[in-house]
Amino acid sequence: PAQARRPALPASPPLALLSALYGLVMGRAVTALAWRVPRGRSWARGRSACPVCETPLGPLDLVPLLSFLLARGRCRHCGAPIDARYPLTELMCAAWAVLLLLEVGVAWVYLPLSLWGFLLIALLWIDLEFRLLPDALTLPGTLLGLAAALLAPDWAAGARHALLGIVAGSGLLWLLGWAWLTFRKVEGMGGGDVKLAAMFGAVLGWQLTLLALFVAALAGSLWGAVLMLRRRGGMRSELPFGTLLAPAALVVFLWGRGWLDAYVRMLVGR
Numbered sequence: 555p556a557q558a559r560r561p562a563l564p565a566s567p568p569l570a571l572l573s574a575l576y577g578l579v580m581g582r583a584v585t586a587l588a589w590r591v592p593r594g595r596s597w598a599r600g601r602s603a604c605p606v607c608e609t610p611l612g613p614l615d616l617v618p619l620l621s622f623l624l625a626r627g628r629c630r631h632c633g634a635p636i637d638a639r640y641p642l643t644e645l646m647c648a649a650w651a652v653l654l655l656l657e658v659g660v661a662w663v664y665l666p667l668s669l670w671g672f673l674l675i676a677l678l679w680i681d682l683e684f685r686l687l688p689d690a691l692t693l694p695g696t697l698l699g700l701a702a703a704l705l706a707p708d709w710a711a712g713a714r715h716a717l718l719g720i721v722a723g724s725g726l727l728w729l730l731g732w733a734w735l736t737f738r739k740v741e742g743m744g745g746g747d748v749k750l751a752a753m754f755g756a757v758l759g760w761q762l763t764l765l766a767l768f769v770a771a772l773a774g775s776l777w778g779a780v781l782m783l784r785r786r787g788g789m790r791s792e793l794p795f796g797t798l799l800a801p802a803a804l805v806v807f808l809w810g811r812g813w814l815d816a817y818v819r820m821l822v823g824r
Contacts, residue, residue, distance in 0.1 A: 570652050577651030578618035580672050581644030588679040591688050607632035618644045666702040674800040681796030687746025692753045699756025716756040723755030723763040724748045747795050754803035762810045770802040
């Protein structure tokens with residue numbers, strides 16, 4: 555929330571390193587979430603295993619990033635290639651942890667916001683592979699956003715900021731989905747997208763939520779244009795909107811306020 559983004563204690567290089575390590579470790583957990591939740595498996599119980607040979611992974615296989623590099627991107631047991639999304643997810647989580655620290659500093663709000671971002675990264679991969687945005691992740695993500703809002707110096711303003719964001723994000727997508735279904739008789743917006751919008755709306759507030767929706771829509775338009783140029787179905791190809799919404803929310807959280815301020819200054823300057 556904007557009210558909670560003034561660093562209580564500035565970040566230092568040692569703290570940035572610790573946050574990067576925190577992000578790498580959580581990135582390993584995010585890969586487990588993204589693999590287990592859409593398959594209906596418990597994310598808290600059971601050992602991780604190779605998806606090809608199903609051999610349980612040992613401690614040497616679970617060191618974030620390092621295990622992938624030492625094994626040269628292959629399972630140590632069967633030699634099957636390891637999907638590059640695993641180390642990429644760990645790097646993304648590490649980057650988010652560090653950038654968030656630079657944004658909010660050492661403050662209580664860092665914990666719920668970091669977990670909020672990790673869930674968005676998990677949802678990105680799940681929607682890309684399964685066209686699914688599980689309630690098991692979007693609803694806790696919304697609660698984390700509300701918790702972050704209540705940690706603002708003015709908790710009442712933080713709560714109002716969050717509720718307006720939830721209404722703006724989920725309400726707009728619901729209306730678009732309803733209109734598309736009513737007039738085109740085709741489902742154009744899934745319920746998961748609406749809940750995802752509520753999740754990031756709770757953190758971004760209504761202004762940045764609208765900006766995140768615009769950024770995601772712009773990215774989707776560019777994606778569709780590329781598909782049309784490559785003659786792979788054009789606009790009839792299904793685009794996983796959640797895969798665009800989740801990173802758009804993270805990017806807008808970090809830099810969106812500056813973009814809006816620059817836009818307002820440009821208008822005033824005219």
